[in-house]
Amino acid sequence: MQSRTPAGRTGRPRSVAADTAILSATRQALVELGWSKLTLGDVATRAGVAKTTLYRRWSGKNELVVDAVAELFGELELPDRGSLAADIEGVVLQFAAILARPEAKSGLMAVVAESTRDDALRERIRASIVDPQKDLVLEGRARAQTRGELPPESDPREASRTVDLIFDMVAGAVVHRTLVSAEPADEEWVSDFTRVLLHGLAATPPGPPGR
Amino acid sequence: MQSRTPAGRTGRPRSVAADTAILSATRQALVELGWSKLTLGDVATRAGVAKTTLYRRWSGKNELVVDAVAELFGELELPDRGSLAADIEGVVLQFAAILARPEAKSGLMAVVAESTRDDALRERIRASIVDPQKDLVLEGRARAQTRGELPPESDPREASRTVDLIFDMVAGAVVHRTLVSAEPADEEWVSDFTRVLLHGLAATPPGPPGR
Amino acid sequence: MQSRTPAGRTGRPRSVAADTAILSATRQALVELGWSKLTLGDVATRAGVAKTTLYRRWSGKNELVVDAVAELFGELELPDRGSLAADIEGVVLQFAAILARPEAKSGLMAVVAESTRDDALRERIRASIVDPQKDLVLEGRARAQTRGELPPESDPREASRTVDLIFDMVAGAVVHRTLVSAEPADEEWVSDFTRVLLHGLAATPPGPPGR
Amino acid sequence: MQSRTPAGRTGRPRSVAADTAILSATRQALVELGWSKLTLGDVATRAGVAKTTLYRRWSGKNELVVDAVAELFGELELPDRGSLAADIEGVVLQFAAILARPEAKSGLMAVVAESTRDDALRERIRASIVDPQKDLVLEGRARAQTRGELPPESDPREASRTVDLIFDMVAGAVVHRTLVSAEPADEEWVSDFTRVLLHGLAATPPGPPGR
DNA sequence: AAGTAATCGAGACGGTACGTCAAGTCTTGAG
């Protein structure tokens, strides 16, 4: 990740333990203090590391928190529950469970907010958090096609548009439910949501081709 | 808003112009600097007001930005375009247009992120931003019932659940599209989204009553 | 003093009680807080008076404290104890007693320090505090001359020089003893001091005439 | 002074140049602004140093000014002019010359005034300003005894009392002359003063032993 | 084994913003 000792280098190598300790300390600090009161000096202290060591690896608070939170969402995977609806419910519940954890809640939206004014940060978020999630949608569709629940896509442009829409609807609804409405995305809600989503997609004619 | 001189008060009354100037300066600063680089001292200077005047009215950056952003969303209203689908598309486009403005983008998610650790802040957001939006959903449903597009609700518990779900889906999807995917919620997208949502709701049996 | 309602004026007259209350509150605040932590807002509150009222009468903290402290030293008078030495000891003990009070200690040196950069302030101190003290020296000399303990002065220039010297030696020594050495100017010390002063003056030839 | 890196320390050592620059800037600010308008932020700026660096070394304005002024009085030394009277005149003139400088005038009395409510500050003043001055009195007496101008002291208790009295009389008179009377302690005045002091001491029986 | 070079901890450094406090002024309505 960061700890590349670029192969043919001399000098003392970077401590691999430090990365782990720092990311872990970051999550702990997010839980206890939240994003806005988290300070890099405090994280360094918690990790038993000097501030210099931390800055040698990350350029600032935003990048650090992205990496710390990305590890949480890295646990996500698409369960095989036998049907498309069940698969979706399963992965949404997982996503909701992660988002319910204070270190995710507190950190994720903050870095997203920051990313509105920092393209490099948005790219980092996309690469390490968003794209892996979107891959789950692709994987789910592929599995449903294998099962025969969905037809193979004909128009790739159209298919991509639909995947994007699904992804925004799923992730957006769960995030809004959790953070703004501050209500749990529990089984009942996920079930309601999934039913509306799948019926909506099934009943929908593809719409006019993109202009 | 803040400038209530509660009837029988003595002393110099608070300047009503100051509130306006401060909120306006806050939005301007959000545009130019973004949330994280916005400082209350700078806002005060822009507003031509002393820092103490600002702190007398707002307890901190979060509260100030909530009020400043709330005024933006206060412009939202439900247009009468003749059909439920058209009404929804209209209001979603308005919502997307506001969210596309940098002062809203930059500020909204930041205060939502902060609100995960501050109940008073979340309540303030709910009262001044979220609830007015949810009222639009209620208004839209009432109008559709008047038109005969929707049946009158029978079970109020069920109806409330549905309104909450719709609201999280609409607001969540637009926010996610705008901030995370960083793509415009333009007419094409809104059209696709509305079609899925309405078909999903229409085709959906109410689901088991809440357990 | 300040409370002149300049005779032929219209409008509400100034409250005479306010002056008293303000000066008294100032001394109380000096006792409790000391010079540096005394604030005019606090004095006004203690005096049950608005800040405006205070500023209408005094131009600032320095002037106010000078007047408040001057009233303390206004109590000084030359006792008639039958001999020059005894008279001096008496008045020095009185001076020491006033200086030992916290409101005098804390305030006097502070305004003297300020006066090094404020001629108007120094003049105010001189007129209301220093000159009355110097008058006591003159009065003591006159009384001693009446008693025949001192000869009538011949050279007025020389006499004025001597009075100034005596005054600086007396006041300076007591102040230094009290504030810098932080030891009490008690009867023993005053007795020692007076003996040295009077013997020194008696044994001294007038010195070369002023150049 | 402050910059002890006590042998076995880690971390970046404190800049020794900073101490010098800060104290020098403090004296310059005292000259230009006087005690009451001197701000630590301004001193830091003048010294080319961050405010935090200043606060790391001194706990506040009082302590800083004591150290800045102490360096001025550190220049004092007892000249050997051949006789007790001449020695005293010499050192008193030096003392008066320092006290005439605006940085000393403005600062010294202010910290003395503050010290009436701050024991630690008084102790600091005593250790770094007062005691070195008192040592000069002791040194002068010793030299006079060597010359045979004064007898060796018999009673140490009595001798200490006399030294204290002399010190309060000398320092007090010069300070009062300079700051309160606002007249120069020039050669004429110093000559007059020294004559009275020495004659007073010579003609004086030791007085009754302390009660 | 000695030398080289990047790492490590610690903590001081110059900055920037914080949120508070007091100074002195101004604006209200009541007397």
Place this chain on the structure above:
DNA sequence: CTCAAGACTTGACGTACCGTCTCGATTACTT
């Protein structure tokens, strides 16, 4: 015109973090 009340502008306060910089002390690779 004064009064009490309290909002106003200004500017300093002392603190907290930022991200950088020195230190002396470890490590590893390279000769």
